[in-house]
Amino acid sequence: MKTQGKKSIAIDMDGVIADVEAQLIKYYEQVYGVKTTKEAIKGLSGADAFPLDAATRTMIYTPGFFRNLEVIPGAVEALTILKDKYELYIVSAATEFPLSLFEKVEWLKEHFPFITWHNIVLCGDKSIIDTDYMIDDHCKNLNFCKGKAIMFDAHHNQNEAGHARFFSWTEILEYFEQEELKFAEASN
């Protein structure tokens, strides 16, 4: 529940707190014998990074794909800090992959047990989400967000310049510290 006075943040899962890229690279090699790296796909679209499109889709639909993702470094620590001052909502465009829905809730329970079911949103497009901040790696989501947009760096958004880019959760924490200083000054 949005708490009076507590600002809200919508936080994307894939590419922001859950490392889909690493999982795709791992599966791609395991299943198709094609080796790539995070460095090699930098600046490429999803289709160019993983050109076997049908194969990529098969991987994404494989049971366990979303359940076994690694956590993005620093995400647990950052959300643990942010949750005390902000109302955190995990907002994931997941309904395209119905099998992922259960897995995503289970994954959150394991890695982010302080995020309860109340604050999980699994959706398609995010244009009806209204929070004070949105952290996402896709501009299609950030472009319509009503609050402040925080773009998490990803291989597929290298050419996007419309939103402030953040390379790590450490940088995002610093941003929120600055925001708090600004609010403190404004209220003095």
Added chain:
Amino acid sequence: MKTQGKKSIAIDMDGVIADVEAQLIKYYEQVYGVKTTKEAIKGLSGADAFPLDAATRTMIYTPGFFRNLEVIPGAVEALTILKDKYELYIVSAATEFPLSLFEKVEWLKEHFPFITWHNIVLCGDKSIIDTDYMIDDHCKNLNFCKGKAIMFDAHHNQNEAGHARFFSWTEILEYFEQEELKFAEASN
């Protein structure tokens, strides 16, 4: 995607387009031998309508419970009409029941095939949902909605007077016809 000029409606599932009440009554009798009717539970809270609380929770967690719900009469016809003029989002508080997530998407695919994954939102609380209208049977959702609230009649909301009450999808269609007349007049 919210379309410029098209107003948006958030439509709840359980109790609004999916007949949970009928399913609970059926399961309650089948599993626990306790017979009740829609008339008998009118005005009662969930806990009073189905006093075997643990039993009710067990039913709700039973695989298939949400997949096999009946459609609320008139819902398919109404949404078929409304979808041409409005951007419809199905917004269901479902993350409390992780097993229901997949079933709900499958259920929508069967009964409302014109609602695609883009427009499905499965969430906890609905306070960050921003649409022009919200149709729901729970005041805990309607109280925070940013648009106009449309309360669908249910046994558990008989004592709620804070929102306009609608007894059927026919009445809701009439309401939207009136809304369109108002907009047409205002733009003349």
